[in-house]
Amino acid sequence: MEVIRHRLIEGGTMGLEYDASWDALECIIMLSGRLRVEYSVGEYVLQPGDTLSVQPVMQDVLVTALDDADFLYVCSTNVFDQYSDGxxxxxxxxxxxxxxxxxxxxxxxxxxxxxxxxxxxxxxxxxxxxxxxxxxxxxxxxxxxxxxxxxxxxxxxxxxxxxxx
Structure with a gap:
């Protein structure tokens, strides 16, 4: 399990992308700011204290910072090296x-x-x-x-x- 503290500045984006071979748990835990989360069935806003968790990601998810936002990204497998290299x-x-x-x-x-x-x-x-x-x-x-x-x-x-x- 890995926990990565992440910051997106207002307008910044990140994605959770679908991969048929990926079955890990992914979770976002909001610390500050707001994130808009969009996927095929709609969108919603995460605020401090909110969480988003999926296992596995079954569709692409776009995350956009509505304000400067700090959050924890938790994954049930090692992803930091791959994430950092990219x-x-x-x-x-x-x-x-x-x-x-x-x-x-x-x-x-x-x-x-x-x-x-x-x-x-x-x-x-x-x-x-x-x-x-x-x-x-x-x-x-x-x-x-x-x-x-x-x-x-x-x-x-x-x-x-x-x-x-």
């Missing part, structure tokens, strides 16, 4: 995008938040919202491998420059 890799990509184009990092986060707002209004499923969140955050990832002289060029690109990108 989080570190995503953070590395975000830092690479930010290094390449400082404007892009805050732009990508704004696009992610606005995409989720639109996705909610459209009634997208929690699975689709999880995919939308990741896609929106990393929509500019292709900039990482574009040479600065092309990425920052004023005016139209030449045919040769288009072929490089």
């Amino acid at each position: 989080t570190r890799e995503l953070q590395r990509l975000v830092e690479e995008i930010e290094k390449k184009d400082g404007y892009t990092a805050s732009h990508c986060e704004r696009i992610r938040r606005n995409s989720l707002l639109i996705g909610h209004k459209m009634g997208l499923s929690s699975s689709d919202l999880i995919a939308l969140s990741c896609g929106a955050l990393f929509h500019d990832i292709g900039k990482i491998n574009i040479p600065d002289e092309i990425l920052l060029k004023k005016g139209r690109l030449t045919e040769e420059e288009f072929n490089i990108t």
